[in-house]
Amino acid sequence: MGIVATSPRFTINHVDNRSDHLDVAWADGHQSRFDAVWLRHTCRCDACGTYESGIRPLRLTEIPDDIALSEAGLNGDGGVDVVWSSDGHSGRFDADWLRSTCNSPAERRRRRWTPTLWGREIEGRVPEADYAVCKTDDDARLTMLEALRDYGFVLLRNVPDDPEVTAEIAALAGPLRVTNYGSVYDFTYQPDALVYGDLNVKLDPHCDEPYRQAPPSITCFHFVRAASTGGASTMTDGFRLGDEMREQDPEAFKLLSTVPLTHYRRLLKTGRDFRMRAPVFSLDEEREVAGIRLNDRGAGPIDADSELVRPMLRALRKLEAMLFDEANQVVVPVGSGEALFFNNQRVLHGRTEFAPDGERYMRTCNVELDEFYSTLRMLAQQQGREGAFMNLPHGALT
Incomplete structure (x- = not known):
């Protein structure tokens, strides 16, 4: 996404597959949790499409509410590869995209712009x-x-x-x-x-x-x-x-x-x-x-x-x-x-x-x-x- 991935903020140390969610540990000490359904709904592969392009065949109604992760691990590019158990679908997520969409309170505050007030x-x-x-x-x-x-x-x-x-x-x-x-x-x-x-x-x-x-x-x-x-x-x-x-x-x-x-x-x-x-x-x-x-x-x-x-x-x-x-x-x-x-x-x-x-x-x-x-x-x-x-x-x- 244009952000240099060598920064500790965008470097993943390891991932833990918890079935219904994925835990990600970052090099700067931050911890992220990504829900399995959330990950499936945001899968960015060619078949699923992306929300940025508006070309997105995947529908939320097609995703079971009890979907689980069967596999998860780091790939050679420093991102995360996952496989879902219900249909065997696989997805790949870049590290900078995951960090920029992390829903932890700290990251949501970081994404929130703060104006410079003046008089x-x-x-x-x-x-x-x-x-x-x-x-x-x-x-x-x-x-x-x-x-x-x-x-x-x-x-x-x-x-x-x-x-x-x-x-x-x-x-x-x-x-x-x-x-x-x-x-x-x-x-x-x-x-x-x-x-x-x-x-x-x-x-x-x-x-x-x-x-x-x-x-x-x-x-x-x-x-x-x-x-x-x-x-x-x-x-x-x-x-x-x-x-x-x-x-x-x-x-x-x-x-x-x-x-x-x-x-x-x-x-x-x-x-x-x-x-x-x-x-x-x-x-x-x-x-x-x-x-x-x-x-x-x-x-x-x-x-x-x-x-x-x-x-x-x-x-x-x-x-x-x-x-x-x-x-x-x-x-x-x-x-x-x-x-x-x-x-x-x-x-x-x-x-x-x-x-x-x-x-x-x-x-x-x-x-x-x-x-x-x-x-x-x-x-x-x-x-x-x-x-x-x-x-x-x-x-x-x-």
């Missing part, structure tokens, strides 16, 4: 990378994308100020997403703008397009020309806000992660009417924050049981007070010929007011979260990094 303290030392290097060096590109994964944003320096390369810049993270704004949208100052971002006013921290079933995720702001005065970006870590709110006011956090808001956008001139009901915070199976969707300018009336209306408004007020507190915002001045990538389902972005002289010209586009993860995994496998096996958050989905 104002990182101002002036935000994650950044060089575009020219990332474009030609896969290791540098992967490091840049890992920063985007871990922090939720990354600043890209030395970017061409040519508007024709915007899509190429964003493609570092994956294929572009097409929305009602097209694949690339131009932000320029317009005093009578239909899009709020085309005004020159200060923008409070917000998520873009929470009214969609799947909001934009990885967003790229390409600054062809920065504003002559003002226009700095602000970044706020929604994951950190969620953790702090849960600690300070568990009941408010529970409401915001269970009671949906209705997010609206009606564009009559273009014949579009969007709305989506979803909680502010999306949680994963461990009840950790996996995504956020919030734009107070587009949140409709609370549509919930009457006894929940006032508590929900209190919870929202508390969250927005934290959100609009500049102590939770990182100011990121982005100059001409630079680009800012951020995860719109984690990081709430804003902007300081800028001079309405028409100088500022920014282009923006998006990459789907699953496409970003795919790019990450492929590069991690190519570079032999274990990050390819990480379980990553599903984002702002209900």
Whole structure:
């Protein structure tokens, strides 16, 4: 699977066949247990197929619940060969695949990605990378994308100020997403703008397009020309806000992660009417924050049981007070010929007011979260990094 098998983590010392399961002892001292039915269901031989390819003739209903292992042992490649007693079927499992799918608590924790939470303290030392290097060096590109994964944003320096390369810049993270704004949208100052971002006013921290079933995720702001005065970006870590709110006011956090808001956008001139009901915070199976969707300018009336209306408004007020507190915002001045990538389902972005002289010209586009993860995994496998096996958050989905 791309991981060097000479590492003690991926070197098997010995295996013990326990009939209904297989015990594996690793060179680093770890012990794994693999269920016999689980092994049969995940057999990767040509006849059974693989779940990665989707070509998998084997059905779970064909496997007896009392199936047992009749033989098991190490093979010449350092993996494990097994034979099942019911039908004499044989299977071969690579050591790195077994370790990366081990269901021990320690290994499941290891596979679980942990975000780097941040606040104002990182101002002036935000994650950044060089575009020219990332474009030609896969290791540098992967490091840049890992920063985007871990922090939720990354600043890209030395970017061409040519508007024709915007899509190429964003493609570092994956294929572009097409929305009602097209694949690339131009932000320029317009005093009578239909899009709020085309005004020159200060923008409070917000998520873009929470009214969609799947909001934009990885967003790229390409600054062809920065504003002559003002226009700095602000970044706020929604994951950190969620953790702090849960600690300070568990009941408010529970409401915001269970009671949906209705997010609206009606564009009559273009014949579009969007709305989506979803909680502010999306949680994963461990009840950790996996995504956020919030734009107070587009949140409709609370549509919930009457006894929940006032508590929900209190919870929202508390969250927005934290959100609009500049102590939770990182100011990121982005100059001409630079680009800012951020995860719109984690990081709430804003902007300081800028001079309405028409100088500022920014282009923006998006990459789907699953496409970003795919790019990450492929590069991690190519570079032999274990990050390819990480379980990553599903984002702002209900």
